[in-house]
Amino acid sequence: MRRHIFSLNTMALVSIITSSFLYTVIQYFDKTTKKSTKMAAKFIILAACVATALAQYSAPAYKPAYSAPAYSAPKAYAPEPAYAPAPYSFEYSVNDPHTYDVKSQSEYADGNGYVKGSYSLLEADGSTRTVEYTADDYNGFNAVVKNSAPAAYKPAYSAPAYAAPAYPAPAYPAPAYSAPAYKPAYKPAY
Template sequence: GSSQQHLLHWLYSFLVSWERATRHLRFNMYKIALFMACVCAAAAQRFGPDENYAPIPYAFNYLSQLLDGGHSHEEQGDGNGRVTGRYTLTDADGRSRTVTYTADENGFRAQVDTNEQGTESKNPADVVFQSSALPGPGAAIANEPNRFRGGAPPEAYDGSG
């Protein structure tokens, strides 16, 4: 009997002290959880959505002329995501390409105007491509003066290696 009473008393004491210890831990866990919730709420307020600002329209342009050609670019934006612009590339031999574009709620659209040899008027991928280049043999004949510009023509290949 006495050892059973001693064992029951020890078990009862252990359970009471365990309950006290875990009550303290549970209380601390609640305090930690409450503190973390406050930190998260404060962070959400601090890093919330930005204030709404009025759209800021913009515009820019530049022109660069070099001995062997040049390029220019101009663009305007309304501050709400709608953009229009144009850029042009020119070579000293008269070749040029101008791309006019619009980007807005309907997507990106471009038109290319060029006189570059080997191009023709087509509309690939919803891009209007306007070519004023001569087609076929006429292009080769018209471009002959520029063919070997800047150096001697290559020597013929005789197949000997």
């Protein structure tokens, strides 16, 4: 890009020098004779063509080429740490009939990728859903879902009978309002 800017500046400089030279030549031949004016015009046209031909872009000094990308060496990662097997076993249960939160879970793992467990919960219709599952590195996660037969719905509670109050309703006299009176509280100054 920089080379092209230099070429454009060179072209402008050559055009200015050529124009000033041609102007000087015309002035010289105008003072002499009319015959030499025709010759001067031919010379000016020839000089303009030569200046235009010389003011073209020059070829680049080098053949443009892209270099091969430089890749860095692959990073050496540390080997994955090996941990001792960590077997575990847990179980818990919740039995809260007031909020209908009845559930339980138990799980066992041998520490080498095999897990076996189950959980159960009380559904809204009164049935119990039990899920028994196993998981390992070869077979993945497998679950078996069992639903107990739905229990009979609990009978709906009957609304309590409404009894009239034992005391009489209070009787209040109607309020008496006087009509509003609009008059100024001060004496006007006008």
